[in-house]
Amino acid sequence: MPANPAPILRFHAPHALLPQGWARDVRIASQGGKLVEVTPGVPAEAGDAALAIALPGLGNLHSHAFQRGMAGLTEIGGNSGDSFWSWRELMYRFLAHLQPEAMQAIAEQAYVEMLESGFTRVGEFHYLHHGLDGAPYANRAEMAERIAAAARSSGIGLTLLPVFYAHADFGGAAPNPAQRRLIHDVDGFAELLQGCTRALQGQDDAVLGFAPHSLRAVTGEELSALLPLNTGPVHIHIAEQTREVDACVAWSGMRPVQWLYEHAPVDARWCLVHATHITGAELQQIVASRAVAGLCPITEANLGDGLFPMQAFARAGGRFGVGSDSNVLIDAAEELRLLEYGQRLHLRGRNVLAPGDGQSTGRWLYEHSLNGAAQALGVTSGLQVGAPADLVELDPDHPALIARDGDALLDSWVFAARNGAVRSVWRQGRQLVRDGRHPQREAVAARFAAALRPLLRV
Template sequence: MPLQSPPSAGHTPTQYVWIDQALLAQGWARGVRLALADGRIADLQTGALAQPGDVRLGIGVPGLGNLHSHAFQRGMAGLTEVGGRSGDSFWSWRELMYRFLHRLAPDSFQAIAEQAYIEMLEAGFTRVGEFHYLHHAPDGSAYADPGEMAARIAAAAQSSGIGLTLLPVFYAHADFGGAAPNPAQVRLIHDVDGFARLLEHSARAIAPLGDAVLGLAPHSLRAVTPDELSALLPLCDGPVHIHIAEQTREVEACLAWSGQRPVQWLLEHAPVDARWCLVHATHVQPEEVQGIVARGAVVGLCPITEANLGDGLFPMRDFAQAGGRFGVGSDSNVLIDAAEELRLLEYGQRLHVRGRNVLAQGEGVSSGRWLFDNALQGAAQALGVQAGLRTGAPADLVELDATHPALRARQGDALLDSLIFAARGGAVRNVWRNGRQLVRDGRHVHREQVAQRYAQALAGVLDA
């Protein structure tokens, strides 16, 4: 059962928050006074004095969007770090993931998602794009409610308080060309009509959350045929996310099937535009990079997971120089850390080109500020929401701990540089999502209850 009720649909009293220094849409400002009402920033003043009754903060930044998550995989984090006889890869990891997935019941699935979501909030993520593909019972049969597992995701979002963009996944095939699914995939599989019903039930499941967004996710070009992809897109007008070109084996298989690389095929055969998020897109050629930029799509990068799985490095420097849009996601949730995703994104490029401050463009430009601003806006686009501290935007606010050793005596962009490159945990002090404070002094307000549910669920799953 949820740990708390969803926000009231009625009018809520205005709350005032005064921030000594805050990162606004136009840049850093001092003496920022926010009026929060009905989950949004109703008014914003700069150069203001704090008033009696105001909540007073030191350093305020917007909450980031986490644009790609498989929440249930938090429960298997750290359990796949043993090599096999013939080496290890994404594909052998996937077989272990399928075995874990088959042990999950609705209750354990929800408990693991709740744990993942409170950790995201504690890290400064205030909305998650849940790439949700676990739909059916372990034998592949449908639940009485086709949206049973989507409802569990919604319940986890409700109890944790995180914003939710739900992305039900269409998965029909094991490989390119419409290959039949394999037995390990029976909990994932739909036809187009069944998926349309899933979307309907998913919309009902998230409706009580108030500001949830529904999109859809063709899993990958391996899992969907061209005809199915065309049939799916009119079913929902929300964001469209797809795994693409994550592995070299996938690129080779796509070439064998179509004569084209995955991103090349997608750009030529699908109406890719600003609705789309191309997740990973690791193995792309320069002309594909230019094509993504021209269409205004977002690339969803998950540096921690991509490193953990040995995917490779997206050509981020070239993409940045071309003006590409991107956001970051926690994907497999092996480690949930917003700052670490941004740090590793930059460090991967530094190692590749053997240089420093690789992605930020222009002399004197802060790498931390550039990474934060671009990830904020890219994730908001991919998740179908507004972002940033501005009038009318959701009241999603993160207070950094001014007493953290890495943030002492810092001002402006140096705060973000130090948060991303010099802080190691504990720098996020308080978090508000939709105007409600969910993290106090670094801990989610329901951490103890959620952790207990998680421990009980995981014991049952791993002992099964």
Template sequence: MAAQQNSNQASRGIWAAQALLPEGWARSVRLVSQGGRWETVETGVPAQPGDERLGVVVPGLGNLHSHAFQRGMAGLTEIGGHSGDSFWSWRELMYRFLAHLDADSFQAIAELAYIEMLEAGFTRVGEFHYLHHAADGRAHADPAEMSARVAAAAQASGIGLTLLPVFYAHADFGGAPPNPAQRRLIHDVDGFARLLEGCRRALAPLPDAVLGIAPHSLRAVTPDELAALLPLNGGPVHIHIAEQTREVDACVAWSGLRPVQWLLAHAPVDARWCLVHATHVTAQEWQDVIAREAVVGLCPITEANLGDGLFPMRDFAVAGGRFGVGSDSNVLIDAAEELRLLEYGQRLTLRGRNVLAREGASSGRWLFTQALDGAAQALGVQAGLAAGRPAELVELDTTHPALVAREGDAWLDSWIFAARCGAVRSVWRDGQALVREGRHVARERIAARYAQVVARLLGATA
């Protein structure tokens, strides 16, 4: 979005009737953005001429784990009656879809996914990006061609981007050779270093983009490769881990240790790290994750869709664990639903209500603020409506039936637990309205292109 680049140079005033600040709810809040950040945040002040006047606003939430291209296959793997249907059979179908994606179709799908994220209240995405090569496995002339398409999709939609290029070299623990379906994903360490250089160039037009790295999983990277990757970039480090019981069993057979146990024993895990899923962990493992100040990346909609299982969230939360949420496979993109399902999964397991927030606290407020802070840490940024932080906010629609006559934390409780479509009225980044009246300002154009691309792709994969 060309306007986004111009907005980074201009000062913009936004006045909100009420806003959720780091210290709590405040009235008559004036926020001034400059250069992509909040320059000033004042409370109890009138609007100034030229200010955009909003109602109830909250910070924009980070989506810490996305595979954007999978939005194009959402809903196409829900056929019953297959014995043993699991994550692993789903993965084979995903590889079949992936085999038909070219750069243009990949970008079109990513753009649609990103505008849906913005419409849902996500203002930054951590793109766990592993589709690097052409369909035959050969590198593009520019090794970062597909990463540049991620950056272009972020620019077209206006969403903040933390790019997490994935290192993938093996099909299983112990350095097993990759299978043919994985040929578009594969790198050696030297090739990955060249990819990172290309990624830095691709991100240059995005002034607030962050570059991290993502060793895909302990299945896909050897210990020596993991050690060689970490010095290549100083940003966030994300890794899939302990998502499936089969993965845990295979790791034990290979090393004698469970995946999280092995990682903590052999890698310098710290606050830069995000352990994605970590579904199947022991109490000692999650306690050690907390001690390292790492973030656990939870993706409740995808984890439910794939039948992964439930992370032991209540005990982790009580002990002060850091977490954020992500849309992962993008089968359904909905920030509130991720938080709702996170709580509801624990309620079903523990057979209680309001099981994560401390006694007397709002469940919605607790889920939102904890996920806000955890995602920001994992994505290498700050979050919140305060001076010096990224100029991002979400306006809730207080005329929505689920939000009428609410006040304070009840807005968050009602958005997360009682609303469906339409509870997000507008979304702003860098002084620019990306969503108005619940719709992205470029939705018509981006959705039309997406429809053309997916119709062609599904014809090819039929």
């Protein structure tokens, strides 16, 4: 006999942001985790779950979950200055002691915070693979299974991006001892991908891609060998730091993005993370290839990376999304706000990303980030039939949202609200956040604390 069909869950929202724009009195139905009905202009019916202001859930396209455990611990200056590279040394010291149980607990904490801020899916750029001595675990995908378990227990959607890392610098330089837990050869990485496939079994909307870490960490030959191993999204760190650009030029005579487009078939499957330091010609290459720029404004500010040329990229029709990267602060609206504010400071103007007169900056940021992240994470987006039933409800009684309507709701959330503006979050039609709180918040925080205390005493 055929299995019983999944129940249909119904919602009703007086205000909902649909792909075609704001709509009133929208009745939404989900079944089996997907939206099966989105009908504006109809009244609520008995049994409908009420959503005051409904938005499609936003994707977080770039996360290193374990770094949530070291957030705030690197804000000490040095006599010779501080930079990404000195931050990285501190990060290596932290991960040198991280065991699988602690990895899972930290990831759970990060994922709960993401859901409470309005992120409903995460792209986990996962490079901590091996044991403390650098040897593979008996189960090569042990750490990936911990990430999958954290996503499953929190309820967040997962696009798992296991990272290939083989070298310390351009030209195939040997890795240094601090990188021993990250390192693979191509055959070992192929085995890891098989283990990741098993780790995601049972998570019906999980996506598996992969990530060559950076051009520092992978040779051209290795990149060519890796690409046929998986048909999912491909993410890569690129041109994040000026030192990285200078080193690439010294090695190859080309800048990182230039080299990548000369040697790899970059297309809409790719997400170029950061791409901070690019030329006008490279910007046009990214736009033409339909790749997504993965921007992480909070982390890029925290690390002093620099500013991506966002206004020029936007005017050219570039695709982008945002990510929480180092997870030093997890806040979906803050990522969007800082993306715009960084450009305002640089260009000394206001509303510099909205494309024309009378257009809302908040809505433009939200919709374009929504679509770019979905592409980069291998899923569909928006409140439309066939998309995941991932919904974010804003609280109309929040002080920043009172008496707002339409685009003013998004402008006020992004630019004027802080904690509490997100009232509820639903993933695959299941409520995961109620009155701003994840139901497992206290239990997850207790496991996080128990994992972190011994780590920080080392």
